[in-house]
Amino acid sequence: METKTALTALTGLAHATRLAIFRLLVPAGAPGLAAGQLGEALRLPPATLSFHLKELRHAGLLTQRRAGRTLYYAADYTAMNALLAYLTENCCQADAGGCEAVCAPPVPARKRRSSSATRRPL
């Protein structure tokens, strides 16, 4: 990933509302969530929500899928992984046994969710 792309992704996530949107979409997986569901969960006026969804989509962090009248948005894990790779590669310590040793996440992985998505608060 090049710096310009990383910068776009960082800018996409660097806003409270957008980070909240993205975090809601992460556990939602590939099916994603409808714009309306996001709007209700975050109590956002439609225009404001739409603005941030557009930003995230332009930042390459979200995919959009239409089903009837509703538009579903899903987190683009590939983009997120690429951002993490960029940060690990470019913004981590060079010494002391390589980057992995220093940058490895100190927390265990998220638990797999059950069939009905349990959502956690913001």
Place this chain on the structure above:
Amino acid sequence: METKTALTALTGLAHATRLAIFRLLVPAGAPGLAAGQLGEALRLPPATLSFHLKELRHAGLLTQRRAGRTLYYAADYTAMNALLAYLTENCCQADAGGCEAVCAPPVPARKRRSSSATRRPL
């Protein structure tokens, strides 16, 4: 790391000049670089540079150290690691074998610099 802190760090990095500053400081290690060196490298007017250094410092991404008249800035690896941990934990795929499998950086680690001794994380 809580969301508010992560947001601050993301906002810190989400600017071309600040990301450039941070990327210059990463390989510079604990001694860091003088403000003047950064200004010359990036060709920034002093006030502008100082503004961004302050932003990065307030975002917890930089440490400051004075030596005589010059101020040295260094990347705070701990903060960066915490940000990576947050993103890995909160913004990565939940399924398919856990987060590490999905979010592991697909690129090899940076090469260590041969000249200086092994350095510990800050």
Place this chain on the structure above:
DNA sequence: TCCATATTTCCATTATTTTGGAAATATAGT
């Protein structure tokens, strides 16, 4: 076709961030 629903786009207003010159501060040397 007409109406309802889901969501976006338009756009003006407001809010926030960024910029950089000039003045101020900090330190060192003479």
Place this chain on the structure above:
DNA sequence: ACTATATTTCCAAAATAATGGAAATATGGA
């Protein structure tokens, strides 16, 4: 004390981002 260097803070202008009401678009159903 004076001068030079390194860097910051002040501040106002310029640039950019965010907000949300209202109008527009897209789709589905009667």
